Amino acid sequence: MAHAHHDHADHGHDDHAHGPDKGIMRWIKTTNHKDLGTLYLFFSFTMFFIGGLMSLVIRAELFHPGLQFVDPELFNQMTTMHALVMIFGGVMPGFVGLANWMVPMMIGCSDLALPRVNNWGFWLLPFAFTMLISTLFLPGGAPAGGWTMYPPLVLQTGDAFPLLIFAVHLMGISSITGAINVVVTILNMRAPGMSLLKMPLFVWTWLITAYLLIAVMPVLAGAVTMLLTDKYFHTSFFSAAGGGDPVMFQHIFWFFGHPEVYIMILPAFGIVSTIIPTFARKTLFGYDSMVYATASIAFLSFIVWAHHMFTVGMPLAAELFFMFATMLIAVPTGVKVCNWMATMWRGSMTFETPMLFAIAFVFLFTIGGFSGVMLALTPVDFQYQDTYFVVAHFHYVLVPGAVFSIIAAVYYWIPKWTGRMYSESAGKWHFWLSAIFINLTFFPQHFAGLAGMQRRVPDYAVQFTDMNVLSTVGAFGFFLAQFIFIFNMLGSCYGWFGRQRNLPDRVWEGAKGFEWIVPSPAPYHTFEDQYPLPDAELSVHHDAKH
Amino acid sequence: MANHAAAPAHSDNPRYFVPAPSAWPFMLTIALVAIVYGFGAFLEERAIPTQPLIIGGFVLAISVIYLWFRGIARESEGGMYSAQVDRTYRWGMSWFIFSEVMFFAAFFGALFYARELSLPWLAGIGAKESTNVFLWPGFENVWPSNGPAALGGSFKTIPAFDVPLVNTIILLTSGVTITMAHHALKEGKRTACILWMWATVALGAGFLFFQAEEYIHAYTELNLTLGSGIYGSTFFMLTGFHGMHVTLGTIMLAVITMRLMKGHFKPDSHFGFEGVAWYWHFVDVVWLGLFIVVYWL
Numbered sequence: 001m002a003h004a005h006h007d008h009a010d011h012g013h014d015d016h017a018h019g020p021d022k023g024i025m026r027w028i029k030t031t032n033h034k035d036l037g038t039l040y041l042f043f044s045f046t047m048f049f050i051g052g053l054m055s056l057v058i059r060a061e062l063f064h065p066g067l068q069f070v071d072p073e074l075f076n077q078m079t080t081m082h083a084l085v086m087i088f089g090g091v092m093p094g095f096v097g098l099a100n101w102m103v104p105m106m107i108g109c110s111d112l113a114l115p116r117v118n119n120w121g122f123w124l125l126p127f128a129f130t131m132l133i134s135t136l137f138l139p140g141g142a143p144a145g146g147w148t149m150y151p152p153l154v155l156q157t158g159d160a161f162p163l164l165i166f167a168v169h170l171m172g173i174s175s176i177t178g179a180i181n182v183v184v185t186i187l188n189m190r191a192p193g194m195s196l197l198k199m200p201l202f203v204w205t206w207l208i209t210a211y212l213l214i215a216v217m218p219v220l221a222g223a224v225t226m227l228l229t230d231k232y233f234h235t236s237f238f239s240a241a242g243g244g245d246p247v248m249f250q251h252i253f254w255f256f257g258h259p260e261v262y263i264m265i266l267p268a269f270g271i272v273s274t275i276i277p278t279f280a281r282k283t284l285f286g287y288d289s290m291v292y293a294t295a296s297i298a299f300l301s302f303i304v305w306a307h308h309m310f311t312v313g314m315p316l317a318a319e320l321f322f323m324f325a326t327m328l329i330a331v332p333t334g335v336k337v338c339n340w341m342a343t344m345w346r347g348s349m350t351f352e353t354p355m356l357f358a359i360a361f362v363f364l365f366t367i368g369g370f371s372g373v374m375l376a377l378t379p380v381d382f383q384y385q386d387t388y389f390v391v392a393h394f395h396y397v398l399v400p401g402a403v404f405s406i407i408a409a410v411y412y413w414i415p416k417w418t419g420r421m422y423s424e425s426a427g428k429w430h431f432w433l434s435a436i437f438i439n440l441t442f443f444p445q446h447f448a449g450l451a452g453m454q455r456r457v458p459d460y461a462v463q464f465t466d467m468n469v470l471s472t473v474g475a476f477g478f479f480l481a482q483f484i485f486i487f488n489m490l491g492s493c494y495g496w497f498g499r500q501r502n503l504p505d506r507v508w509e510g511a512k513g514f515e516w517i518v519p520s521p522a523p524y525h526t527f528e529d530q531y532p533l534p535d536a537e538l539s540v541h542h543d544a545k546h
Numbered sequence: 547m548a549n550h551a552a553a554p555a556h557s558d559n560p561r562y563f564v565p566a567p568s569a570w571p572f573m574l575t576i577a578l579v580a581i582v583y584g585f586g587a588f589l590e591e592r593a594i595p596t597q598p599l600i601i602g603g604f605v606l607a608i609s610v611i612y613l614w615f616r617g618i619a620r621e622s623e624g625g626m627y628s629a630q631v632d633r634t635y636r637w638g639m640s641w642f643i644f645s646e647v648m649f650f651a652a653f654f655g656a657l658f659y660a661r662e663l664s665l666p667w668l669a670g671i672g673a674k675e676s677t678n679v680f681l682w683p684g685f686e687n688v689w690p691s692n693g694p695a696a697l698g699g700s701f702k703t704i705p706a707f708d709v710p711l712v713n714t715i716i717l718l719t720s721g722v723t724i725t726m727a728h729h730a731l732k733e734g735k736r737t738a739c740i741l742w743m744w745a746t747v748a749l750g751a752g753f754l755f756f757q758a759e760e761y762i763h764a765y766t767e768l769n770l771t772l773g774s775g776i777y778g779s780t781f782f783m784l785t786g787f788h789g790m791h792v793t794l795g796t797i798m799l800a801v802i803t804m805r806l807m808k809g810h811f812k813p814d815s816h817f818g819f820e821g822v823a824w825y826w827h828f829v830d831v832v833w834l835g836l837f838i839v840v841y842w843l
């Protein structure tokens with residue numbers, strides 16, 4: 001009986017402090033993965049909010065052709081900062097927060113392997129982003145050369161420039177320490193008997209994500225360091241006059257950048273692979289193939305980077321190589337989509353909010369995958385490069401992809417974290433409004449892009465007006481709809497709306513795994529004494545043999 | 547030291563050691579932010595007191611790092627680390643070194659790109675002929691190069707089979723001495739271990755000395771500077787970051803040696819020692835790469 005194990009509340013042992021500190025010091029000094037997970041998530045949603053406001057400035061300006069609200073400089077600062085804030089402040093910390101909370105709970109260990117380093121990794125972020133966002137108020141304004149930081153343009157940034165570089169360095173340290181923590185935890189601290197191929201998929205996808213992070217964040221650090229020395233220390237890495245090449249920056253940046261986009265989607269795959277079986281009441285179809293697909297995506301992600309650079313003037317052989325390699329990625333991605341569908345096939349499905357978001361993920365992420373394959377075709381990309389079609393592509397994979405998965409995960413696990421159920425009807429409202437408005441925002445951008453509308457420009461030809469009106473309406477609607485979510489979740493955190501702590505351990509009756517055999521809310525410390533996962537809780541059944 | 551061998555290698559507590567809440571990481575963050583904010587303002591010559599920020603940041607960072615590592619040493623010597631914690635440090639250090647490898651890879655990649663792609667292209671080889679014809683007529687692809695605009699003026703390079711060769715021998719020897727120290731530690735010969743370690747530290751310091759000499763020589767006599775086009779950029783960036791790693795490694799070696807003198811580490815449990823040794827070997831291997839592709843080829 002598993003329940004016999006988990007109840008630590010009553011026995012006294014004093015090898016380390018047991019309860020949390022009080023007040024603000026609890027959060028500053030904490031070494032507890034649950035506290036840090038909470039901090040990461042609050043931080044992530046704060047950044048989503050700030051980045052969201054920036055996107056509204058962009059969309060307001062693009063509501064009509066001509067210049068109405070902001071000058072072009074500020075517009076470019078907004079596009080640049082929006083991307084940096086959303087990618088490095090919203091999506092990545094969101095996933096790290098989920099890993100903090102769930103990886104130890106899913107593999108049945110007491111905490112992440114290096115708890116103090118974990119604290120460090122978190123606290124770097126609020127400072128890095130305060131520094132970055134404060135550049136909006138400096139002479140010359142915030143960075144405005146695009147989140148991709150291409151030289152020579154980015155070297156024209158004003159006082160903000162070194163702060164941009166150092167903010168990226170600090171975020172890099174944060175990501176690397178966080179990733180090392182996750183890898184080491186997974187490799188070293190699994191419950192007895194949990195072999196690699198018995199791990200929940202969220203753990204698997206995070207293992208591979210963390211590997212990617214450790215491999216490419218240092219490369220980004222190197223790239224921006226070269227920008228810094230080019231600007232202040234007379235080096236000429238990215239200047240042809242000295243024998244360097246601005247395009248070299250693009251190669252190094254995208255060697256980081258493409259794995260980075262998978263860093264933002266692999267954990268999402270893990271979340272969806274966790275939620276769909278629960279509400280389809282079937283075990284995940286094709287567990288092993290999911291693992292192999294994830295691994296092959298990670299491998300391929302290192303050899304496709306130049307698909308971001310098809311129009312830069314590469315040798316023909318490179319254009320061809322990167323085209324075919326990119327198209328190959330669609331294969332393991334397709335395997336995953338088929339596995340999710342097969343998992344739902346003839347399942348006894350119910351449609352609670354997390355499941356709705358997970359299903360929407362499968363649909364809408366796939367649309368982003370399709371536009372990705374279109375972009376992968378070199379001759380075709382010559383038309384699409386730097387148009388709104390690209391914007392539509394990556395927003396489909398990032399918003400109804402990565403962001404929907406984070407939202408789904410929060411709905412799915414918040415009852416476990418807080419012990420209080422969220423409001424299902426508010427959840428449904430939130431889902432439908434989000435799903436409708438996000439498509440209203442980004443679907444028209446495909447057409448605008450195919451018709452030739454440039455990205456990163458504050459004005460456009462009148463022929464694109466209709467699509468942009470739709471897009472702006474959608475963006476405001478989506479932003480507003482998120483408040484339903486925020487209040488719904490805060491309600492569970494703080495017990496608003498008369499919500500009680502009255503949930504069983506297994507909040508969703510179809511859910512399996514370590515996290516569902518501890519009380520809801522999960523105690524401050526779980527699994528300090530490790531024990532094997534009961535067979536019934538395995539999320540995978542390998543065929544026959546075992 | 548026999549009495550150390552007798553003590554249990556690891557704590558008997560089967561529970562994983564989760565440290566108590568700690569303010570160190572937060573303070574380290576403050577320190578780093580002060581440093582980079584001050585440095586950023588300094589680079590842009592902004593009218594804020596940059597020196598106090600930078601110096602204060604460094605003082606705070608060094609104090610925190612000292613306290614943090616002292617804390618780890620105490621926890622370790624206090625037997626709080628189980629075999630599982632030991633494995634954590636092993637994995638953690640391995641992945642950290644992997645991240646460092648990738649950091650260097652970015653700069654090695656830049657060197658490769660410049661020599662194999664951008665310089666030939668600028669010289670009109672391959673598909674980029676028009677670049678040469680219209681933008682940089684007459685430019686030829688020879689290495690070393692400071693580019694078609696000959697940035698920084700003509701310069702000389704440092705021959706490989708001179709001081710760099712000496713430095714190679716120094717670092718390789720230090721790889722041997724640290725291994726000797728490790729064997730001595732495992733056999734419980736503490737004094738021998740400490741002597742080998744000081745030898746390693748001395749070799750590290752010697753390397754740094756020659757490296758500094760070489761830089762001075764380059765700047766004052768060879769006109770080879772960071773501004774010497776792509777050659778100067780890659781040369782100083784690669785050797786400079788490597789030199790910073792050697793500096794850090796030498797400090798780490800010295801710290802470990804002093805801990806040995808205080809009686810820390812046991813013949814069968816001394817990951818602090820091994821971690822530093824791994825790091826040192828890593829620095830060594832990077833140097834071999836540098837010697838071959840930066841100085842020699």
Ligand code: HEM
Nearest residue numbers: 261264265307308330369372373375376385386390394397
């Ligand atoms: C089947 C899989 C995918 C393929 C074949 C693919 C292909 C591409 C291509 C060829 C481009 C460059 C377009 C251009 O600039 O002309 C691109 C851009 C982009 N993709 Fe994807 N992609 C895929 C999946 C993803 C995923 C999963 C994400 C993130 C979660 C993502 C995020 C992005 C981003 C952010 C950009 C634009 C970066 C920028 O220029 O600012 N893609 N994709």
Ligand SMILES: [Cu+2]
Nearest residue numbers: 258261307308
């Ligand atoms: Cu890509």
